[in-house]
Amino acid sequence: MTLLLQRILDGLFNGSIYAALAVALAISHRATGRINLAQGEIGLVGAFVALALASPVGAFVAGSTLFAHLPGHPFSLRLATVVAVAVAAVFGAGLQAFVMRDFADLNPQRALNRSIALLICVSALSSGWWGGRARQFGELFPSSSRDYIGIFGARLRYTTIGAWVIVLLVCGIVHLFLTSTRTGLAFRALTAHRESAELSGIQPRRLMALGWAISGALAATAAALAASMSLIDTSLMFRTLIYGLAAVTLGGFDSLKGAVFGGIIVAQAQTLLPGYAGLPSEMSIVGALIVLILVLITRPWGLFGHRPVERV
């Protein structure tokens, strides 16, 4: 019983990462109506920028010499992460506004090709600068062996609590932006019907870039959390992307709440199913995929998504 609870609590940490990436995928999809497969890589660039901001020059992290002139460098990892999240937002907006300007206008097949091309380019960029060995990222929250809350004999670690506070805070801000600001309403109108949005005087290009900025920030949050748990290397977010995609498909692309719950479910399936089905831990992705396939068969629009209504 304690073992089960412990597994669930351990799965919650990964859940926060998948949730953040899933919401990022959902927001960029809302902005441009196409899946941005480079979403994880954009976040990873953010995490490497955080590392560069927090590393002394002698640590040989690309970028740290660049930032060495800034007063106060190297920064604390937390401050560096906050700055890097903003950098990732600008990076995402820039990619959308300049490189992916016509993304929303492409047909699905060409959009997929373009999305894969962007994934490869951004990945090549970070491999060129930060490739090679995996590096220590550092801890964002107290994570010694004593930093936990005991729950019926199981341990809920501070890192898990911290990760969820951050993820829920960021998602809450995004939700408030969407539901109670003028720009948020315009963004939802754009998602609902692009042509009618333009016919209401809404400029789509700016909002698309804004959507990619928000999702860039969310992806960088996910990447920093993932890096803080293990090591940071250039393939970190590629692995995570698969779970993030599973999570957002599970929850439904049009629901933030769905994406968050999708992240939790995928992470739980990842930890629980192999354990109880006797699969080796390298096969942990199978658990997530089983759940995904079941949902796609029964509810293709996602657990929390809205069933499409066609009126004639």
Add this chain to the structure above:
Amino acid sequence: MTKEILSVQNVKASYGAIEALHGIDLVVNEGEIVVVLGANGAGKTTTLRAICNMLSTSGTVMLDGEDISKTDTASIVAKGVAHVPQGRGTFAALTVRENMEVGAYTRNDDEVEADIDMWFEKYPVLGERQKQAAGSLSGGEQQMLAVARAAMSRPRLMLLDEPSLGLAPLIIEDLFRTFAQINKEQGTSMLVVEQNANLALEIADRGYLIETGLITGSGTADELRNDPAVQAAYLGA
């Protein structure tokens, strides 16, 4: 002298290799209601879309003396043009009230709420369902919402593409009375594409006939009503 709010000069438009408009000329004077009559596929929708730069065109479109043929759609709307597209184009995932708020996106005054309430009074169905997703409205209710949403921008010029499509006869009459009222009270000029020629000519000042991408006739509403060719083609006489 009458002032032209809209002047379309030699506008051509193509879908791929097929030219749909072969050079359209038409004018809407300030305060006028102008109707466009034409058979299916004549190019009525394409003409309205060309005015808002929703497809690539050649020729000139002047709004209030300003060339807007290279201006993007959203900016044209911000200049005071409201376009109710054929097939409504409501935001199905947004609530009825949110649809109305988006309609007022280009406005900066504090009378938006009052305007929404005024429309909800005029169309109580919309008021009762203001918190529901617009996608849950019936086709006719969505058409009312589309018109109300467009009017929310307090436009100087309204482009209406078959606003009566799919509505019950009584509702259509009411809708046209609403157009006449908006036109009179707010001075909004209108360019209306309509299959329901009888009703449209009743509220219109002038009209154009369009056939396979060309303007083939024009006149005052009375002239068109009494033209035997028009009667045969559009008035079912």
